[in-house]
Each structure stands twice: as C-alpha cells, then as structure tokens.
Amino acid sequence: MQVDLDSPWSIGPVGIPSRIVLAPMAGVSVQAFRRQGRRYGAGLVCSEMVSCAGLRHRNERTLGYLRIGSDERPLAVQIFGSDPAVMAEAARMVEDAGADIVDINFGCPVGKVTKTGAGATLLEDPERAARIVEAVAEAVEAPVTVKMRRGLANGSRAALVLGPRLVEAGAAALTLHPRSAKQMYTGTADHALTAELVELVDVPVIASGDVTSRERALAVLEETGAAAVMVGRAAQGDPWTVGEIAGLVHGKPSREDVVAELLLFMHDTVEEMGEERATGFLKKFYGWYLGRGRFPKPFKQELVQLATLAEVEERLLAAAPGAAEHLERLRADTPALEHRTLDLPVSIYAGG
Ligand SMILES: Cc1cc2nc3c(=O)[nH]c(=O)nc-3n(C[C@H](O)[C@H](O)[C@H](O)COP(=O)(O)O)c2cc1C
Numbered sequence: 001m002q003v004d005l006d007s008p009w010s011i012g013p014v015g016i017p018s019r020i021v022l023a024p025m026a027g028v029s030v031q032a033f034r035r036q037g038r039r040y041g042a043g044l045v046c047s048e049m050v051s052c053a054g055l056r057h058r059n060e061r062t063l064g065y066l067r068i069g070s071d072e073r074p075l076a077v078q079i080f081g082s083d084p085a086v087m088a089e090a091a092r093m094v095e096d097a098g099a100d101i102v103d104i105n106f107g108c109p110v111g112k113v114t115k116t117g118a119g120a121t122l123l124e125d126p127e128r129a130a131r132i133v134e135a136v137a138e139a140v141e142a143p144v145t146v147k148m149r150r151g152l153a154n155g156s157r158a159a160l161v162l163g164p165r166l167v168e169a170g171a172a173a174l175t176l177h178p179r180s181a182k183q184m185y186t187g188t189a190d191h192a193l194t195a196e197l198v199e200l201v202d203v204p205v206i207a208s209g210d211v212t213s214r215e216r217a218l219a220v221l222e223e224t225g226a227a228a229v230m231v232g233r234a235a236q237g238d239p240w241t242v243g244e245i246a247g248l249v250h251g252k253p254s255r256e257d258v259v260a261e262l263l264l265f266m267h268d269t270v271e272e273m274g275e276e277r278a279t280g281f282l283k284k285f286y287g288w289y290l291g292r293g294r295f296p297k298p299f300k301q302e303l304v305q306l307a308t309l310a311e312v313e314e315r316l317l318a319a320a321p322g323a324a325e326h327l328e329r330l331r332a333d334t335p336a337l338e339h340r341t342l343d344l345p346v347s348i349y350a351g352g
Contacts, residue, residue: 002018002088003116003221003227004019005018005019005020005217005218005221005229005245005246005247006018006019006041006216006246007019008043008117008249009043009204009227011044011101011143011145011172011173011185011204012029012101012142012143012172012173013143014074014100014101014142014143016043016044016074016228018041018042018043018044018216018220018246019043019213019221019227019228019229020041020042020043020044020228020229020231020242020245020246021042021044021045021046021175021206021208021228021229021230022034022038022042022045022046022206022230022231022235022242023046023230023231023232024046024047024048024049024076024078024103024105024147025048025232025233025236026047026048026049027281027284028048028236029045029046029047029048029271030048030272030273030281031067031068031069031268031272032264032265032269032272033048033071034047034072034075035071035072035268035334036239036261036264036265037235037239037242038071039239039334040074040239040240040242040243040246040248040249041242041243041245041246041247041248042231042242042246043074043228044074044075044076044101044228045072045074045075045076045190046075046078046103047065047066047075047076047077047078047099048065048078049078049079049080049105049108049113049119050062050065050066050077050078050079050080050090050094050187051079051080051084051260052079052080052081052083052086052087052089052090053079053081053350054170055079055089055090055093055094056086056089056090064096064273065077066093066094066099067097067272068097068098068099070098071207071335073100074096074100074101074131075096075098075099075100075101076099076100076101076102076103077099077101077102077103078103078104078105078143078147078188079091079094079102079103079104079105079136079269080104080105080108080113080118081116081118081132082117082118082121082122082128082132084128084131084132084134084135084136087104087132087135087136088135088136088138089139091139091140092138092139092140092143094140094142095140095141095142099142100142100143101142101143101144101145101172102136102137102140102142102143102144102145103144103145103146103147103175104132104133104145104147104171105118105119106119106120106122106123106129106147106148106149106162107119107120107123107146107147107148107149107177107181107184108120109149109181109182109184109286114181119181120149120151120152120181121152121313122151122183123148123149123150123151123153123156123159123162124158125154126161126162126165129162129165130165130166130168130169131147131169133166133169133170133171134169134170136170137169137170137171138170141239142305143172143173143182144170144171144172145172145173145174145175146166146171146173146174146175147174147175147176147177147208148162148163148176148177149176149177149178149179149180149181150173150176150177150178150179150180150190150193151180151181152180152181152182153180153182154182154183155180156180157193159176159178159193159197160193160196160197160200163176163200163201164200164201165199167201167202167203169204172198172203172204173203173204173205173206173227174199174201174203174204174205174206175206175207175208175230176193176194176207176208176319177189177208177209177230178190178191178192178193178194178209178237179209180191180256184277185233188209188210189208189209189210190283191207191209191223191224192223194207194220194223194224194226195223195224195225198224198226199225201205204226204227204228205224205225205226205227206226206227206228206229206230207220207221207224207226207228207229207230208229208230208232209230209232211229211230211231211232211234211245211260212231212234212241213241213244213245214244214245214247215248217229217231217245223336229245229294231245232341236288237262237285237287237288237289237290237291238288238289238292239261240252240253242255250315253294255294255295255319255320255323256320256322256326257325257326258289258290258294258295258320258321259316259317259319259320259327260275260320260326260327260329260330261289261290261324261330262285262286262290262316263313263316263317263327264327264330264334265282265285265289265322266278266282266309266312266313266330269281270309275309278309279307279309282309282312283303283304285299286300286303286304286312287304290303290312295319299315299319302315303315303316339347
C-alpha cells in the first residue's frame with residue numbers, strides 16, 4: 001500500500017518525520033548538506049561512508065566524519081569495512097558520537113573499497129556479511145541498517161538472497177539501490193527488484209535510485225511498497241528538488257534563492273572543515289548550484305578559477321545582489337552550527 005511522503009514512520013525506536021531520506025554520498029554528504037536536506041523536508045539524513053579501519057586508528061580525517069549537530073537528527077552514520085570485530089568497534093564510536101542509526105555499506109562499487117573485501121563485495125559473501133551485521137547489532141543499542149546494491153554482476157539478484165539473512169542477523173531496515181556494482185551509475189535503477197525485496201522482509205525498505213521528482217517518488221513508493229525513498233544526485237546543489245519532493249517547494253528557485261543557499265552552504269562548510277580544505281571541496285558545488293540553466297555556463301568556470309572564497313562570494317553577490325538580504329533571512333531561520341557532540345579535530349574530506 002502506498003504511503004504519503006509526509007507521513008511519519010520509524011526504524012526501530014527512531015521516529016522519522018517524512019518518507020524522504022537524503023542519500024549518503026562520499027565527498028558530498030557533509031554536515032552543511034545534511035542540515036540543508038533536513039530544512040527542505042528530508043526526514044532522515046546520512047553521513048557519507050566512514051572507514052571502520054580509519055576510526056580504529058583514530059585517523060584525523062576519518063574522525064572528522066563523526067561531527068554531528070543535534071539539528072541534523074535523526075541521522076545515520078554509515079560505516080564500511082570487512083572485519084566484524086572492527087566494524088563493531090566502529091559502530092560503538094558512531095553511537096557515542098550521537099548517531100541515531102548505524103548504517104552499514106554493502107554497496108560501494110569502487111575498487112579501493114571492494115579490494116579490501118568491503119562494500120559491494122559483501123553482497124556475494126553472505127556468511128561474512130551476516131557476521132558483520134550480527135557483530136554490529138550486538139555492539140550498539142541504536143538500530144542497525146544496511147545499504148546494498150543488487151549484486152556485483154549485471155542482472156544479479158544477490159540482494160534478494162542476502163536481504164532476509166541480514167534481517168535475521170539484526171538489520172532493522174534495508175536500503176536497496178538496484179543497480180549492479182558493475183553498472184556503477186549507468187542504466188536505470190530496477191525497482192522491480194526493490195518490490196521483490198519488500199515482499200521478502202518484514203522490516204522497512206528504502207528505495208534508492210533515480211528519484212528526481214515528487215512524481216517519481218510517489219511512483220516508486222507505489223511500485224515497490226517501500227517505506228521511503230532516498231534522494232541522492234538530484235539533491236546535489238539542489239535542495240529545491242528535495243523540497244519539491246516533500247511538497248514544500250513549488251516552482252524554480254530565483255537567482256537570489258540559489259546564491260543565498262550556496263553562500264550559506266559555503267559558510268557552514270568553512271566552519272566544518274576549515275577554509276583551506278573548503279576552498280577545494282566547494283568547487284564541484286558551484287557547477288551543481290549554478291547549472292540547470294540558472295546562470296550562464298562561463299560564470300561557473302570563472303568561480304572555479306578564483307583563489308579565495310571571499311572572491312567567490314563577491315562575484316556571487318555581484319551576480320545576484322538581492323541574495324545578501326535573502327541570506328540574512330535564511331540565517332535568522334537557521335540555528336547556528338551547533339557545538340559538536342565529540343571534541344574532534346577539523347575534518348579533512350577525502351572526496352569521492
Ligand atoms: C558522488 C556519490 C557518492 C556516493 N557515496 C556513497 C556512499 O558513501 N555510501 C553509499 O551507500 N552510497 C553512496 N552513493 C550512492 C547513493 O547513496 C545512491 O544510492 C545512488 O547515487 C543512487 O541514487 P540517486 O539516483 O538518487 O543518485 C554515492 C553516490 C554518488 C553519486
């Protein structure tokens with residue numbers, strides 16, 4: 001039965017106010033992105049994948065991913081790795097950092113991750129995958145969820161074999177991105193497979209892949225019977241699409257809207273990771289925000305060439321002078337970046 005996008009649901013004891021989940025995306029899902037997603041109607045947000053080995057070694061870059069503000073919650077932090085004991089230890093750190101949900105990555109198709117036996121490799125190693133979920137579920141009070149692809153090879157149905165086993169092992173919800181690891185992001189997400197998974201398990205299933213509009217979100221919920229949809233690439237530089245899916249935004253944003261949101265995003269990101277790293281990190285966001293016919297193409301090229309964020313800000317405000325006032329209004333409506341739950345060094349993003 002299809003559900004309303006704005007109806008509440010839950011994963012274990014964690015209440016979630018809408019059926020829209022913001023996808024974990026490496027090099028994208030920073031605090032600023034997650035907070036913005038919440039403001040535009042996402043009911044649950046997720047960190048990018050965090051290496052359990054990095055957490056174990058107290059790697060500064062990795063620890064930085066555990067910054068959580070209370071205004072982001074409910075929030076899941078996603079971990080990846082292949083050793084059940086190390087994953088369990090990482091899960092405890094994630095829970096201590098304030099995450100409401102510990103999510104496990106069984107979907108990353110990138111060689112750097114799969115060659116260590118983590119990510120999508122685990123889709124075809126059900127024994128180990130189940131042991132990881134069991135160890136993590138045992139280690140934390142928070143609900144444990146798993147995000148999967150369909151399998152390694154095109155056409156694989158591995159997720160349908162693995163899903164029920166993971167629920168038995170303690171998974172409180174499953175997310176399926178029904179593309180194979182081999183496919184990466186080509187082709188389309190085969191949500192007929194998501195519908196099959198929904199039939200097989202008695203925990204909520206989140207449908208990930210190609211949800212780009214409210215119309216599509218409703219169609220995917222109807223087609224699959226999933227509890228929620230996840231929005232990834234469509235939210236990059238485009239909180240208005242998240243808002244449209246949530247029924248909060250109607251029509252396209254003005255140039256002032258775009259520049260004000262981008263500036264707020266820039267300021268939050270600087271606060272989060274420091275100016276030096278933010279300067280490089282933000283470059284890909286300029287194209288995402290300013291594209292889609294919102295500004296002429298050469299404008300983005302110009303911003304990417306600028307050496308400092310102050311210069312970028314100046315150019316943005318010159319292109320949309322009304323944005324300054326707009327930004328002030330946004331700021332007034334947005335709580336200041338919270339003090340963090342853990343006292344951690346400034347994060348350094350690896351990107352993805
Ligand atoms: C840049 C990028 C980074 C991603 N990083 C992660 C990640 O860290 N963990 C994860 O489970 N999925 C990751 N994904 C997959 C997304 O969460 C999502 O499942 C996928 O993009 C399909 O959804 P979409 O069509 O809405 O983008 C990433 C996707 C992109 C585009």
